[in-house]
Amino acid sequence: MKKKNKLLLIDGSSIAFRAFYAIPGSLDRFMNKNGLHTNALFSFHRMLENEMDKEKPTHVLVAFDAGKTTFRHAFYQEYKDGRSKTPSEFKEQMPYLRELLQGFGIPHYELDNYEADDIIGTLATHADPAEFEVVVVSGDRDLTQLAKENVRVDITIKGVSEIEENTPAYLMEKYGLAPHQIIDMKGLAGDSSDNIPGVTKVGEKTALKLLQEFGSVEGVYENVEDMKKSKLKENLINDKEKAFLSKKLATIDTDSPIEVKVEDLAYKGKDISKLIEFYKEMDFKSFLSKLDTTAHDAENQVKREAIDYEVVTEVTKEMFGEKGAVYLEMLSDNYHLADIVGVSWTNGAKIYVAEPDVALFSPIFQEWAKNPSNVKQVFDAKRTYVALKRYDIDLESIHFDILLASYILDTNDNSKDLSEVAMEHDYYDVASDESVYGKGAKISIPNDANVLYEHLARKAKAIAYLSEHLIAELEKNEQIELFYQMELPLSMVLAEMELTGVKVDAPRLLAMKTEFTARLQDIEQRIYQEAGEEFNINSPKQLGVILFEKMNLPVIKKTKTGYSTAVDVLEQLSAQAPIVDDILQYRQIAKIQSTYVEGLLKVIHGHTGKVHTRYVQTLTQTGRLSSVDPNLQNIPIRLEEGRKIRQAFVPSHEGWKMFSSDYSQIELRVLADISGDAHMKQAFIDGEDIHTSTAMRVFGIEKAEDVTSNMRRQAKAVNFGIVYGISDYGLSQNLNITRKQAQQFIDTYLDKYPGVKQYMEDIIKEAKKDGYVTTLFHRRRYLKDINARNFNLRSFAERTAMNTPIQGSAADIIKVAMIEMAKELKTHQLKAKMLLQVHDELIFEAPEEEIPALEKLVPEVMEKAVKLSIPLKVDSSFGDTWYDAK
DNA sequence: TCAATCACG
DNA sequence: ACGTACGTGATTGAA
Secondary structure, eight states: OOOSEEEEEEEHHHHHHHHHTTSTTOTTTSBOTTSOBOHHHHHHHHHHHHHHHHHOOSEEEEEEOOSSOBHHHHHOTTTTTTOOOOOHHHHTTHHHHHHHHHHHTOOEEEOTBOOHHHHHHHHHHHSOTTTEEEEEEESOGGGGGGOBTTEEEEEEEETTTEEEEEOHHHHHHHHSOOTTHHHHHHHHHOBGGGTBOOSTTOOHHHHHHHHHHHSSHHHHHHSGGGSOSOHHHHHHHHTHHHHHHHHHHHSOOTTOOOOOOGGGGBOOOOOHHHHHHHHHHHTOHHHHHHHHHHTOSGGGOOOOOOOOOEEOSSOOGGGOOSEEEEEEEESSSOTTTOOEEEEEEEOSSOEEEEOHHHHHTOHHHHHHHHOTTSEEEESSHHHHHHHHHTTTOOOOOEEEEHHHHHHHHOTTOOOSOHHHHHHHTTOOOSOOHHHHHOSGGGOOOOSSHHHHHHHHHHHHHHHHHHHHHHHHHHHHTTOHHIIIIIIHHHHHHHHHHHHHOEEEOHHHHHHHHHHHHHHHHHHHHHHHHHHTSOOOTTOHHHHHIIIIIISOOOOOOBOSSSBOOOHHHHHHHTTTOHHHHHHHHHHHHHHIIIIIIIHHHHTOBTTTTEEOOEEESSOOSSSOOEEESSOOSOOOOSSHHHHGGGGGEEOSSTTEEEEEEEESSHHHHHHHHHHOOHHHHHHHHTTOOHHHHHHHHHHTOSSGGGOOHHHHHHHHHHHHHHHHOOOHHHHHHHHTOOHHHHHHHHHHHHHHOHHHHHHHHHHHHHHHHHSEEEOTTOOEEEOTTTTOSSHHHHHHHHHHHHHHHHHHHHHHHHHHHHHHHHHHHHHTTOOOEEEEEOSSEEEEEEEGGGHHHHHHHHHHHHHHSSOOSSOOOEEEEEESSTTTOO
16 A cells, blocks of 8 residues: 655665765765865765655655764663774765755754664654655664564665665565564674674574574573573573673664654755755766756756846847847857857846847847947857858957856866856856757757747856856956967967868868778788688777687787777787788778778868868867867878878868978977976077987987987987876886886986976975966966875876976967967968967968968967077978878 | 777877 | 876777
8 A cells, every 4th residue: 555655764874984985995086176075975965866766755854873972871881882983084074964965955863862773763663654654774784673564674785876675574584584583683693883792602693593493582591491501502691691781782762752753854855056055065066067957847946046038039229238248059069060049148238039040130230249349248259259150240359258268267167068167156047958958869949939048048147147257267366368368369260260171182082982991891801811700800899809719819908898909919919910910900091991081071061172170179178279070180190001191181272282380399398498497498499309318318428429219219208208297107118118117217317307307396296285287378277186195096186287287388389379370361461371270280271472471470470479498499391282291 | 878999299 | 005108089889
């Protein structure tokens, strides 16, 4: 029979403790920005969600143990003695557990002198069986004594999510005991964790046997004289007092003087704002972003402030002010192609929403967009600019971009979702895109147009609000300049580069495709022959079986899931079987074919024959750009076979050339500058080959001619290592030498370059003190693990602390150069277009007659972009295709 | 959706 | 003793 009500009683103390140990080694991974451990909170949260979802209780309570002493101590001083001290990492989380419960809207209770068990026992026992079904959750088996017809006791087995459901029937089946006999079991067997003595030499097994025969502790002692002489009998008689004491200790008081009544425990749902506050404080970002979608049911609806907006079918002048926010909605990432499904904007006083055609084809809207005296605030300037450009609308005077600002404030805030960015900055009045449009393949405009309109209106409002708010944050971080002089202007430069696009010689790619297809088939057949069977060469799993099981080649490296078949492994196996070289060859060509030939063909825009990458400006942790759809920053160059792909990148006009300029050793130059190391600086000032120079110092060689190519190679690897945040292991892997030798190299290097050594030490110290490191232009990267106790996490953070200012400052420099370059092309009225940025190089297309001008202008601009204490050096080249610009 | 692999700086 | 070089994106196969 189904009961009207369900009461969920959670043993908070026990579950919290279990939660603390639930995920092994989780201690250092779960820490909030203030260094508070959060692992127990995280696991407790998961358990709560699971239970609430599964049980859907009408009433709920979390009970805690109160203080150290209980009524049990009154008759047994040693109760719970001998427990090891609770770790401070656990204790510090307990106050926040109560905050979590408040967020969930779950009451908690504790009672002086009593344990959580007693509170739970009292409530469970007295809940009217006609009305209440009761579920108890604990990590402590003792509580199974509470099981009865309407009371189920869930005990956590592993972690906090796997549970064993104890009903009287289950206990009978598993132990042959009724619930109340669990107490007798403790009486006889004791419990070392609570320091309950029990009878000497009697454990669970013996106790079970005795209880099956005599029913209870009392029963055992009524019959103890009749037992035949044995050690057990002797122990029972000697420990009679202990047995009864133990039974008393293990007995849950089901009549404790609690002041809560079941009726008070009615569940009223989550307190969303408290919960948001809690998630933010704990840095539980995934929960924060899920909150909207989990709040579908009406009773858990997120409470947002009401919003006033107008849906317009005609645009008038009064709708715009001198300053305002504008938002274009697109449901897919690629704004070069995506449909605009709605437009919203605000003039500061009122908010307007319009169907795309209403706004985009309105002369008044167009005029507002391109009038520089109307200042605009947006979310993702580049996206907005490019999308409007497709309608021939120039968006001028973008004054603020909350996505870009949010990224600058914290490189971890790089969500594409406006509501997430807003929440990161304490603004909660926008729904997540997922909750409005759905996710994955099911993304679509909501059936009710008003849902869309309100969503867009809220976005416009959020942009306007946050624009004002985030400027103050940038100021606090001394990042106003970084934002206004670098990132915001750069976003416009990037927009133009993306819109220009790069011409791709499709017939050339198609010819390559035909050739590669034939070669792949050829190698494929050979591999099958050598393997003696056909299999999927692209599957590392199947390949592993062939190589290491069928052919019995030695296993050199393993991955998490099986054998590693990565290049470095295969190269070591190459001598042992001809199949290995064929596989390497196959891999190489298959990669070029699928990623570059076919991949590029797929993204060529039909009418222009160009590819239009998107530079992601708000993603990397260092300040670099990234390039997607297609990625034009990883076009092959190292191996000739792949390098030929570059022949397909051509100028978009007849008689034009591809032109390329790249910084020479920019990262090492940056290191020389920021470390101030005298020797390194001198080498650059003197225009020396830096790797040769390093080899000379490290190997103690007088003349550059005497540096062998091998020495230079090793010195180069050490230089790389220094930039990456050196470790002996990493270097040893790279150079294929022992760790000892690698460490020797590093020690010598740091000896010879004391300025670098000092820098590495200082930057780590700085990171530990501030919690972040910065670049030349005040870009910031927070390193949450820099003070972690976990060696790996801490080491990684330390290497990052060393690397980020180097990589990040180099990124700053080329960004400045790009902005300058765009300006210069304009002022010199050159036809040349900047097309690509690949971290330390810029690629242009230009009429042949402009090449001499570029050869002078581009290096000059790049070298003078930023003044360092050492010179920057740029090399240039040009040719008919990207391949030839080498 | 994740892991493995490999392309780039 | 711990187990790693720094920063990315696309494709593939296997759940």
